[in-house]
Each structure stands twice: as C-alpha cells, then as structure tokens.
Amino acid sequence: METVSAYFTGAIRREIADLRAERATGLSKRDWQRASGPHVTRMLATGRFPELAKFVHDGTEVDAETSFATGLDWVLDAVAAKLAPPPA
Numbered sequence: 001m002e003t004v005s006a007y008f009t010g011a012i013r014r015e016i017a018d019l020r021a022e023r024a025t026g027l028s029k030r031d032w033q034r035a036s037g038p039h040v041t042r043m044l045a046t047g048r049f050p051e052l053a054k055f056v057h058d059g060t061e062v063d064a065e066t067s068f069a070t071g072l073d074w075v076l077d078a079v080a081a082k083l084a085p086p087p088a
Contacts, residue, residue: 007075011068 022028044053
C-alpha cells in the first residue's frame with residue numbers, strides 16, 4: 001500500500017509543481033519546451049548525454065492521463081510480482 005500511495009503522492013506533487021511553474025512563468029508546458037528547445041539542442045549536440053539524446057529523439061509524447069495510468073500499471077505489476085509465491 002505504501003508503494004501505491006507514494007506513486008499517487010508523486011503524481012499529485014508533479015501536477016502541482018507543473019501548475020505552479022506555469023503560474024510563475026506565464027508559460028505553458030508547451031511554451032516552456034519551445035523556449036528551452038535551443039538550449040537542449042545545443043546540450044545534446046555535445047554528445048555528452050547519449051541516453052538523454054536517444055530519449056528526446058525517439059520518445060513519444062503522451063498525455064498526463066496515459067502517463068499516469070501506464071506508471072500505475074507498472075507499479076501494480078511490480079507489487080503483484082513481489083507478492084506472488086515463489087516458483088516451485
């Protein structure tokens with residue numbers, strides 16, 4: 001139960017942080033991404049962050065609801081695997 005509760009708490013905190021950032025900067029998440037794009041592009045061009053570059057270039061954007069549901073599925077699958085009896 002603690003793991004599921006922590007997942008929910010983290011998701012709620014992330015949502016609150018996003019809303020606070022939007023209110024403080026006046027930029028939506030999409031606007032912030034556009035504004036920071038040139039910096040991220042220069043950073044990735046250095047070659048110092050190959051895994052991040054792969055994630056940025058190959059990743060697909062998903063909405064918050066899908067992201068939350070996918071993460072929750074992973075958490076519940078992990079809990080179920082931990083609670084399953086060991087193989088005979």
